[in-house]
Amino acid sequence: MSDSRAAEPWIRRSATPKLDRILVTPEGVPLHVTVAAAGARAGALALDIVIVAVLIVLATLAGASLLWAFGIAFDGALEKASGPLQFLAVLWIIMVFLFRNAYFLYFELGDRAATWGKRAMGIRVAARNGGRLTAEAVIARNIVRDVELFLPLVFLTSGGASGAMTDLTAWAGFLWVAMFLLFPLFNRDRLRGGDVIAGTWVIRNVNRNLGEIVARSATEAVSEGAEPAARYQFSDADLSVYGEYELQTLEKVLRSDQEEALQKVTESICRKIGWEPGSGDERAFLEAYYTALRARLERSMRFGRRRKDKHSATE
Amino acid sequence: MLRSDRFRLEREADWIRLEAIVTKMEKGKARRLSDDDVLALPTLYRTLLSSLSIARENSLDAGLIDYLEGLALRSYFLVYGTQTSFARWLGSFFGGGWSRAVRAIEFDIWIALFVMIAGAVIGYILVAGDSDWFYALVPANFSDVRVPGASEQALRDTLFGGQEEDGLGVFAAFLFSNNAQVAILAFALGFAFAIPSILLLIHNMALLGAMLWVFAERGLTVDFIGWLSIHGTTELFAILLAGAAGIHVGRSVAFPGARSHLRAASDAGKRAALVMVGVIFMLICAGLLEGFARQLVDNTAGRFAVGGGMLLLWLIYFFGFGRDRRRPDA
Numbered sequence: 262m263s264d265s266r267a268a269e270p271w272i273r274r275s276a277t278p279k280l281d282r283i284l285v286t287p288e289g290v291p292l293h294v295t296v297a298a299a300g301a302r303a304g305a306l307a308l309d310i311v312i313v314a315v316l317i318v319l320a321t322l323a324g325a326s327l328l329w330a331f332g333i334a335f336d337g338a339l340e341k342a343s344g345p346l347q348f349l350a351v352l353w354i355i356m357v358f359l360f361r362n363a364y365f366l367y368f369e370l371g372d373r374a375a376t377w378g379k380r381a382m383g384i385r386v387a388a389r390n391g392g393r394l395t396a397e398a399v400i401a402r403n404i405v406r407d408v409e410l411f412l413p414l415v416f417l418t419s420g421g422a423s424g425a426m427t428d429l430t431a432w433a434g435f436l437w438v439a440m441f442l443l444f445p446l447f448n449r450d451r452l453r454g455g456d457v458i459a460g461t462w463v464i465r466n467v468n469r470n471l472g473e474i475v476a477r478s479a480t481e482a483v484s485e486g487a488e489p490a491a492r493y494q495f496s497d498a499d500l501s502v503y504g505e506y507e508l509q510t511l512e513k514v515l516r517s518d519q520e521e522a523l524q525k526v527t528e529s530i531c532r533k534i535g536w537e538p539g540s541g542d543e544r545a546f547l548e549a550y551y552t553a554l555r556a557r558l559e560r561s562m563r564f565g566r567r568r569k570d571k572h573s574a575t576e
Numbered sequence: 577m578l579r580s581d582r583f584r585l586e587r588e589a590d591w592i593r594l595e596a597i598v599t600k601m602e603k604g605k606a607r608r609l610s611d612d613d614v615l616a617l618p619t620l621y622r623t624l625l626s627s628l629s630i631a632r633e634n635s636l637d638a639g640l641i642d643y644l645e646g647l648a649l650r651s652y653f654l655v656y657g658t659q660t661s662f663a664r665w666l667g668s669f670f671g672g673g674w675s676r677a678v679r680a681i682e683f684d685i686w687i688a689l690f691v692m693i694a695g696a697v698i699g700y701i702l703v704a705g706d707s708d709w710f711y712a713l714v715p716a717n718f719s720d721v722r723v724p725g726a727s728e729q730a731l732r733d734t735l736f737g738g739q740e741e742d743g744l745g746v747f748a749a750f751l752f753s754n755n756a757q758v759a760i761l762a763f764a765l766g767f768a769f770a771i772p773s774i775l776l777l778i779h780n781m782a783l784l785g786a787m788l789w790v791f792a793e794r795g796l797t798v799d800f801i802g803w804l805s806i807h808g809t810t811e812l813f814a815i816l817l818a819g820a821a822g823i824h825v826g827r828s829v830a831f832p833g834a835r836s837h838l839r840a841a842s843d844a845g846k847r848a849a850l851v852m853v854g855v856i857f858m859l860i861c862a863g864l865l866e867g868f869a870r871q872l873v874d875n876t877a878g879r880f881a882v883g884g885g886m887l888l889l890w891l892i893y894f895f896g897f898g899r900d901r902r903r904p905d906a
Contacts, residue, residue: 460842
């Protein structure tokens with residue numbers, strides 16, 4: 262079922278053609294995906310860090326208040342015994358470690374394969390080869406985050422705080438940090454080190470609504486199989502001036518349904534085909550023209566002839 | 577009516593049903609779906625893919641094709657999503673997946689073991705030659721009283737009678753966090769051709785070798801090894817595995833063979849990640865052993881028994897367990 266023509270860029274008009282990729286499902290159908298931009302990745306990461314920090318603070322506060330309540334209940338006996346306190350401290354350190362790592366694992370293993378930060382940015386993790394996103398891949402990409410992010414942070418804060426950094430080590434460290442942090446900017450698919458190791462990438466979510474049928478009135482007004490719109494009859498020459506690009510533009514105008522745009526497009530079409538633009542009936546005219554043009558283009562499409570835009574030759 | 581619009585009207589009920597199912601699943605309300613809907617998902621998904629393929633060939637309604645593409649992608653992610661729940665994955669992991677992954681990187685484990693032994697020997701020899709090396713190798717917070725020239729009594733005190741020592745459990749947890757960091761580093765640095773991993777292993781083991789020399793000077797070698805082994809067999813094993821995982825990735829990146837570099841990196845990375853989850857589990861075990869068992873078992877023979885027992889347990893688990901159900905991708 263491979264559909265090579267669907268990969269041709271002029272069919273899909275995207276705001277960010279540089280980030281558009283084709284993902285082939287196991288069924289062999291190519292789907293268009295858009296790689297998440299570096300800004301969205303950075304934003305998601307920043308959000309996640311804030312969320313993890315807040316979670317840790319909340320858990321710590323909960324633990325502390327629990328301890329305090331116990332202290333009151335047992336009349337301070339617990340505070341004197343160092344054993345339970347130590348145990349709690351052990352738990353706290355392990356908890357911080359788990360929070361930092363398990364947060365990403367738990368959410369990226371879920372159905373939406375995205376942490377809260379990624380969800381807010383509308384992006385998700387996916388397997389690069391179009392297969393299943395495995396648990397191992399998610400773990401691999403998150404373990405590497407430690408070296409990409411937390412290590413440089415620790416390096417910068419500890420080195421900066423103690424003032425022990427000489428110029429040379431500072432620069433070496435800075436290069437190291439920059440190498441990993443900026444890694445996504447230096448490859449086409451915005452992969453970070455963890456993505457390379459895990460065979461994953463981060464792509465944009467799509468959520469589009471099924472719009473109405475574009476030219477509803479024209480469709481309803483005409484009975485089955487007949488030429489559209491009795492009021493407007495277009496000759497073959499009238500319809501041969503445009504291609505698919507113009508049809509899509511017309512579709513957009515009709516879907517957005519703005520009076521001013523309708524008027525302008527009506528005028529320019531009428532000028533092109535040599536009609537006298539009437540007024541007050543733009544929508545009906547455009548719907549009729551759209552339906553007729555689409556019928557014509559789709560008919561030749563079924564015979565394997567496609568016309569990119571008005572500049573390409575008619576067959 | 578346009579033929580392509582008729583095509584749409586005939587099928588849109590299925591699409592809308594699929595969209596409703598997908599939306600519910602994405603919101604985490606999969607349990608509220610009826611059995612019919614759950615069973616219908618794969619069928620609806622495949623029908624949608626064929627609708628999309630037809631629409632691409634027959635329809636010039638860009639909005640419709642965009643919608644179908646988006647919906648196809650969303651349902652594709654659900655149909656081919658991570659199907660294992662976290663709990664089920666954990667079960668298969670301890671039930672053989674982990675030991676299979678460890679066996680798969682056996683060659684790298686030998687490299688890492690060699691590097692670690694070399695590191696300890698280097699540390700020992702360096703400090704034996706010139707005790708100033710000790711201060712270069714061991715960070716200040718480790719070497720409170722354990723410095724070259726410390727008296728036998730002072731050193732013995734650090735090994736035994738730790739019950740009264742305040743905050744040792746906290747120290748153990750700190751060590752866990754620290755060691756986990758070292759282990760993760762040893763792994764994550766692997767993908768720079770494994771060289772940083774090897775350096776890190778050498779540095780950490782040189783620290784140990786230096787410490788060993790300090791105790792050996794006062795005739796406490798056996799007691800020190802006993803003190804260390806109660807958790808050290810688990811902990812050093814964990815660091816060994818982490819280093820091996822890093823070397824495995826680095827080796828695959830440097831010598832990918834017939835595969836592409838990216839492909840080789842991701843194959844090795846997934847295998848190594850499994851080992852790493854196990855490493856973290858081992859480090860938690862080591863932390864608990866260190867914090868609690870070491871204080872409960874206060875004599876060298878008992879410590880050797882616990883440490884040796886743990887080592888045996890790990891070896892049996894890794895090299896004897898889960899062999900019958902071996903899968904090629906393990």
